[in-house]
Amino acid sequence: MVTLEFILDGPYTSACLHPIPHTISPYSHMMESCSDSTPVSPPFNDPDADLIIRTSDGVDFRVYKLIMKQASPVFREMFTFPRGSQLNNSVVEVAERSRVWDYILRMLYPVGRAPSAPDPADYWPLLEAAKKYDMAGVREAVKHAMMVPAVLKTDALMTYALACVYGLPDAARAAAKASFQPWPGDGRPPLCIPEMQCMAVMAYHRLSRYRWACVEAATACAESSDLFRSETRWNGKSNVIHWPEWITALQKSTKCGARCPPSRAHKDSGLRAYIDDYIDRSIKSLRVEPSGQVVATTDAIGPILKAANVCFDCSQKIGSDAIVRFANVYAQRIDAAVAMVTLEFRLDGP
Missing domain, CATH: 3.30.710.10 (Potassium Channel Kv1.1; Chain A)
Structure with missing residues (x-):
């Protein structure tokens, strides 16, 4: 109904x-x-x-x-x-x-x-007045106020709408990225705010496409094997496989038993299966919010620590600092991939 x-x-x-x-x-x-x-x-x-x-x-x-x-x-x-x-x-x-x-x-x-x-409720009338009386200084001051992180965290969609109408591309791009937090992609759409009634349909469409492209970039990074790629180096006698430090700290020991199976997705890496589980969970989170911060939270890395404690050798060898370091490198890779996505901006105002 x-x-x-x-x-x-x-x-x-x-x-x-x-x-x-x-x-x-x-x-x-x-x-x-x-x-x-x-x-x-x-x-x-x-x-x-x-x-x-x-x-x-x-x-x-x-x-x-x-x-x-x-x-x-x-x-x-x-x-x-x-x-x-x-x-x-x-x-x-x-x-x-x-x-x-x-x-x-x-x-x-x-x-x-x-x-x-200025109060966020005054952004719209201030921008309209700045346009009406041709006051560039007022326009710039409001733009900078809208781009403050605290404002973007709570009023990203409003900022994006006003930026599209009044031709503020920097504010629009910052707001587009910040809009992923208050409005998770698989959650209830936000309530209509007054400023949205002045935003062109195409501006909202561009925001949706930008979010989709960011999700694609983030999940592609998560599914890529680049994070687990080794290098072959000559040590003076022969070629040896060299793994990044954040990988070696998590590699499976020969002492690990059946309760600690090897990675299914990255068999040559020597990683444990619970790393696969972590990556799979992170992909689901990235589809909701395509940001590196979601893969490095306590909730995200907690299951790895719990799984490591199941295996006696892992509990002795792997410390929480190694897991946090791995998650931070992973988050940086995701943020770098998302940063390559650009928002298409057009002035939609009359």
């Missing part, structure tokens, strides 16, 4: 279904006004300021035209109109809320406290 949820989404715009008014030109919000408004803290309550920016929630920011002209080509153009013109008045009513303009102005002003990192 499963039914498809159907919603008429309408035409795509960069400000769809968001509390930013559809009219994005600041010119239409300019007018002389003497109405009451909410005061603000310094330095935006300067009585000598020659411009008031009045937000949609009724907050007045008293600023200087000179600063706004330097920060925004849009504001510079406003102030080129003849004195007395509607577009050269002392009050500019804008569509954004006060918390958005508080962040913008604290970035622009040479005095006062620097703005703290």
